[in-house]
Amino acid sequence: MPAFSVLADDADTGALYQAQCAACHGESRLGGLGPALLPGNLSRLSQEAAADVIRDGRLASQMQGFGETLSDNEITSLVEWIYRAPASAPSWNEADIRESQVVPYPDGSLPDQPLFEADPLNLFIVVETGDHHASLLDGDSFERIHRFETRYALHGGPKYTPDGRYVFFGSRDGWITKYDLYNLKVVAEVRAGINMRNIAVSADGRYVMAANYLPHSLVLFDAHDLDLMHVYPVADEAGNGSRVSAVYAAPPRGSFIAALKDIEEVWEIPWPLPTEPVVSTGHMSTPLTPQRSHDTPNFGVRRIAVPDYLDDFFFDLDYRHVIGASRGGQGGMVVDLDSGEKVADLPLAGMPHLGSGITWEYEGRRVMAIPHLSKAEVSIIDMNDWSVIKTLETDGPGFFMRSHAESPYAWVDVFFGPHRDRVHVIDKASLEIVATLTPEPGKTAAHVEFDRYGKKVLLSLWEEDGAVIVYDGDTLEELQRIPMSKPSGKYNVWNKTHYEEGTSH
Numbered sequence: 001m002p003a004f005s006v007l008a009d010d011a012d013t014g015a016l017y018q019a020q021c022a023a024c025h026g027e028s029r030l031g032g033l034g035p036a037l038l039p040g041n042l043s044r045l046s047q048e049a050a051a052d053v054i055r056d057g058r059l060a061s062q063m064q065g066f067g068e069t070l071s072d073n074e075i076t077s078l079v080e081w082i083y084r085a086p087a088s089a090p091s092w093n094e095a096d097i098r099e100s101q102v103v104p105y106p107d108g109s110l111p112d113q114p115l116f117e118a119d120p121l122n123l124f125i126v127v128e129t130g131d132h133h134a135s136l137l138d139g140d141s142f143e144r145i146h147r148f149e150t151r152y153a154l155h156g157g158p159k160y161t162p163d164g165r166y167v168f169f170g171s172r173d174g175w176i177t178k179y180d181l182y183n184l185k186v187v188a189e190v191r192a193g194i195n196m197r198n199i200a201v202s203a204d205g206r207y208v209m210a211a212n213y214l215p216h217s218l219v220l221f222d223a224h225d226l227d228l229m230h231v232y233p234v235a236d237e238a239g240n241g242s243r244v245s246a247v248y249a250a251p252p253r254g255s256f257i258a259a260l261k262d263i264e265e266v267w268e269i270p271w272p273l274p275t276e277p278v279v280s281t282g283h284m285s286t287p288l289t290p291q292r293s294h295d296t297p298n299f300g301v302r303r304i305a306v307p308d309y310l311d312d313f314f315f316d317l318d319y320r321h322v323i324g325a326s327r328g329g330q331g332g333m334v335v336d337l338d339s340g341e342k343v344a345d346l347p348l349a350g351m352p353h354l355g356s357g358i359t360w361e362y363e364g365r366r367v368m369a370i371p372h373l374s375k376a377e378v379s380i381i382d383m384n385d386w387s388v389i390k391t392l393e394t395d396g397p398g399f400f401m402r403s404h405a406e407s408p409y410a411w412v413d414v415f416f417g418p419h420r421d422r423v424h425v426i427d428k429a430s431l432e433i434v435a436t437l438t439p440e441p442g443k444t445a446a447h448v449e450f451d452r453y454g455k456k457v458l459l460s461l462w463e464e465d466g467a468v469i470v471y472d473g474d475t476l477e478e479l480q481r482i483p484m485s486k487p488s489g490k491y492n493v494w495n496k497t498h499y500e501e502g503t504s505h
Contacts, residue, residue: 013081016074020066029082030090030194034063035152036173037082038090040195040213050079058131092174092194092215097228100191105180107187107224114182116145121164121494122452123181127154130464130486134158134169136181139451139492142470142482146184151175156198156246157489161205161223164493168208168223170199176210178226181493190226192219197244202271203251209269211244211258218244218258218269220299230299236263237303245311246355248505250319253292253337257322259313266310266322268294268302268337293338304340308333314354314368315505316383323368325354334386344386350375356401358410358502359383360428369426371398371412378412378424380431390431395419400447403428403502404495406454407473410502413446420444423459425476435476439469450502452494460487 018027024034035041042050054075057065066075114120122139132152136145151171159168166187169177174193179186192199193212200209201223208221218232235241242262250257255270270292296302310324310333321343325332332346332354346352350372357370366383374397380390396417403410410426423445425435439445444462450473451458457471467481468490495503 010081013077016070016078017081020070021078024063028090029086030092031173031191035171036194038194038214039083039085041153041173042083047079047083050082051075054078090194090214092191094228094231097190097192097219097231101189101226101228103188103225105183105185105187110180110183110185110187112182115184118143118145119452120181121497123164123493124449124451124458125158125167125491125493126458126468126484126487127158127489127491128485129154129488130466130484133485135484135487136184137468137482137490139456139494142456142480144482148179148184148186151177155196158491159199159201159208159249160491160493160497161201162203162497163205164497166205166223168199168201170196170210172196174210174212176208176221176226178223188226190221190228192221193217198246200247200249200256202249202256203254204271204274207271209247209256211247213243213261216241216243218247218256218267220269232269232301234258234260234263234267236265246313248313248315250315251499252319255292257313257315257319257337259311259324261309261311264306264309266304266306266324266335266337268296268304269300270296270298270302272298304335304337306333306335306340307342310335312352312354314357314370317359317366323354323357325352346381346386346388348372348379348388350377350397352379353399356399356504358401358403358504360403360405360410360501362428362431369401369410369412371401373397373399373416376414376417378426392426392431392433394424394433395422395436401504402448402450404450404454404473405501407450407457407502409434409473411448411457411459413448415444415446420446423448437471437476439478447489449490449492450495450500452492452500454502458490460484460490462486462488 025037029037055067118138124137126135134150135147153172155172167179174191174196178188192210195214197211208223210219216234220229242260245259245261247258254273255268258267308326312325314323331348334344351374352370353373359368369380376394376396378392382389396414396419398412399415401412413423424433427434446462447460449458455473457473459469461467470479
């Protein structure tokens with residue numbers, strides 16, 4: 001295979017793309033039956049891997065192989081071409097969003113009883129990135145109830161409605177899919193953007209918001225059939241646009257909170273407050289009568305100026321404070337969302353992964369623990385005075401961390417580095433690593449999720465021929481393995497809908 005060094009001839013390669021690829025991936029590379037083929041959307045796939053996909057196809061998908069149709073030079077030229085930005089920036093406007101909407105089963109048209117007998121609040125969705133599928137697992141027996149195809153490159157984690165019936169998926173190339181877990185069907189889809197970071201669902205399950213890198217926007221939908229409600233162009237008051245790093249639901253505030261990549265602001269967009277609580281909150285502090293400290297109208301934008309570019313958020317229990325990582329990965333800061341003032345700096349090197357942070361009670365105080373993306377440690381922080389009370393050395397930089405209110409342990413992987421086949425178990429009472437597991441030497445172990453009771457632990461063997469491994473949460477004994485195609489995240493309905501302690505949100 002030729003090396004990826006010489007740029008392809010635009011005209012010839014463009015014609016080749018139109019002849020061989022445009023029918024599925026769109027004339028402007030914005031996607032269709034296949035995903036968008038733009039540099040930002042392909043960030044998870046190396047050029048060498050992309051060449052393999054073009055040549056050999058992708059199992060369990062509509063992507064056929066072109067190895068007998070195209071030469072190695074033509075494949076190389078196509079790969080180089082799709083990894084370069086188009087001459088003019090692609091656009092995606094309100095008309096495009098509305099035209100993309102598909103509603104096979106309008107809200108209320110399907111039966112209200114599950115097709116299965118498993119506990120609907122103890123289900124797991126497992127995202128299998130190897131062949132772009134998801135599996136629905138019974139959280140008591142761990143039998144697979146159903147397996148279905150998803151959009152390409154799901155990103156940001158699926159989100160449930162409060163009753164656990166519906167799950168929303170967001171894909172890297174902008175698609176939001178609403179899936180009915182009771183009837184095992186896709187009920188609505190819409191494309192919110194070209195390169196999307198994640199989605200959030202309001203606490204009452206009525207609204208969905210999407211965060212886009214391209215175009216620079218937040219997009220609000222009615223959750224019932226994914227009808228478009230509003231597009232928010234994201235820019236500062238001088239008109240300088242910004243990518244949106246992520247959007248989060250803040251139930252105690254009754255609002256969405258957006259992290260902005262390129263301007264020194266945090267945005268808050270409130271939704272209509274319910275007349276009574278709609279979320280059983282676990283460890284989250286939700287007032288019986290939600291109150292706001294501001295008068296921003298519903299669905300309006302409240303701009304909160306912050307002293308640095310903030311990315312990758314974590315929140316305290318009442319969502320009064322946001323903890324954000326500062327640009328450059330040299331630490332973070334704590335900002336009071338009511339006043340907009342910075343209340344603390346967090347001197348955390350090594351790119352703290354705040355989005356995977358968890359909290360628990362330790363010696364009468366609430367602490368948060370976070371792994372680091374480029375440093376082999378876990379930081380444990382007192383949430384009363386924001387001091388670092390302990391730093392645990394690990395076998396490598398980590399990505400995901402999980403626990404549960406009923407478990408004495410917190411689990412953290414070491415996803416990056418030579419020891420990615422290990423996972424550490426931390427005693428929450430002693431703040432010490434008490435066990436290190438190696439499920440399969442040489443193969444990546446990552447992303448733990450507990451069942452609703454905190455008694456069983458699911459861990460991913462993150463490989464093409466991987467598995468979800470079930471452990472006893474107390475004895476740490478392996479109980480069974482469920483074969484999967486590169487399983488990544490696993491999401492328990494109870495833990496997510498009840499904001500269970502130890503689950504990141």
